Amino acid sequence: MSRLLCAWFVVAIILTALPAKADLEQARAAFLRGDYPAAARELPSYAESGNTLAQIMLGVMYMEGRGLPKDEAKAIELLRKAADANDARAFYPLGGAYMESGPATQDPQEAMRWLRKASDNGHAKANTLIGILHEGEKGLPRNDEAAAAAFLQAADLGEPDGQGRLAQAFLAGAGVDKNEERALYWAQRADAQGNVYGAGVLSVMHMEGLGGLAKDDAAAFRYLQRAADRGSARAQNNLGSFYILGRGTKKNLAEGIAWWEKSVAQNYPEALTNLGEYLVLGQGVPQNYTRALELFGRAAAQQHERAIYNIGTMVLRGQGVEQDFDKAVMLFRLAAEKGSPDAQEALEKLAGDKRL
Secondary structure, eight states, X not given: OOHHHXXXXXXXXXXXXXXXXXXXXHHHHHHHTTOHHHHHHHHHHHHHTTOHHHHHHHHHHHHHTSSSOOOHHHHHHHHHHHHHTTOGGGHHHHHHHHHHSOTTTOOHHHHHHHHHHHHHTTOHHHHHHHHHHHTTTTSSOOOHXXXXXXXXXXXXXTOHHHHHHHHHHHHHTSXXXXXXXXXXXXXXXXXXXXXXXXXXXXXXXXXXXXTTOOOOHHHHHHHHHHHHHTTOHHHHHHHHHHHHHTSSSOOOHHHHHHHHHHHHHTTOHHHHHHHHHHHHHTSSSOOOHHHHHHHHHHHHTTTOHHHHHHHHHHHXXXXXXXXXXXXXXXXXXXXXXXXXXHHHHHHHHHHHTTOO
């Protein structure tokens, strides 16, 4: 589930808590029960007459393509009308829309402005999105201190994503002093609310014996399973590796490959590379150079150095692609520049063989 889709459910809760005009009740009820076609029949006339509640609901529907064709520009136009009329219920979905929409309408500065207004009105989730913006994910300058401060504000209000991301910050020392005990504290609270980041942090802490915990692969596996079930691409990849290595569970190659495939479906670079390597070897899956190259290419596009090295190796050997020594060397050099020890070793071997 996307962050913005989560946002719309929060909007629905807000709309439930605040009474609508009597003539909007039927449309509001349809919106809240998920009958968006019925809501779409009733809302436009109210939105056109300036009713901000109708504008918000209709904007949500356009943004997510619920009961109406997806139209991000129209969604922002409607939400902006309600926000400009100072309806505080519009601040958070408008900020989320500016943050999550496509290139034509995405505007991280406007997202930050409206999310801050939502935060000023006590919206906990707005603080989490402010933190994400400060992490530089949407093009704003990275500011780990500001991100951690926003996550802390969300966490103190009980927002689970904020708690989980704050746990990550304390574990990594990103924007705050590294503190394993506080990482554990916030991860446990996030996980108790079903949060993927909390479960992910707890898996790492059990895996490495951090925060006063004993190293426990079985516990790490259990938390990885939780995070993977909650949709974390990273956890799905790591869970696949645990199955394949028999770490914290019985070895199960087929199950491991299946979890890698789930992570690959989310375009996670480490999973793309892992599965690609098994496709080259024909280990647990039929050998398939074509698909391996495709997966490595997707990971390489994300600057994954091991994937770049693997493409170089396949080019050097002519596996599924025309053999090309010069191109392979270029790829090895690129991977080595990004920190691949395998690529550096390959270059040294080629130099030792007097092939460079």
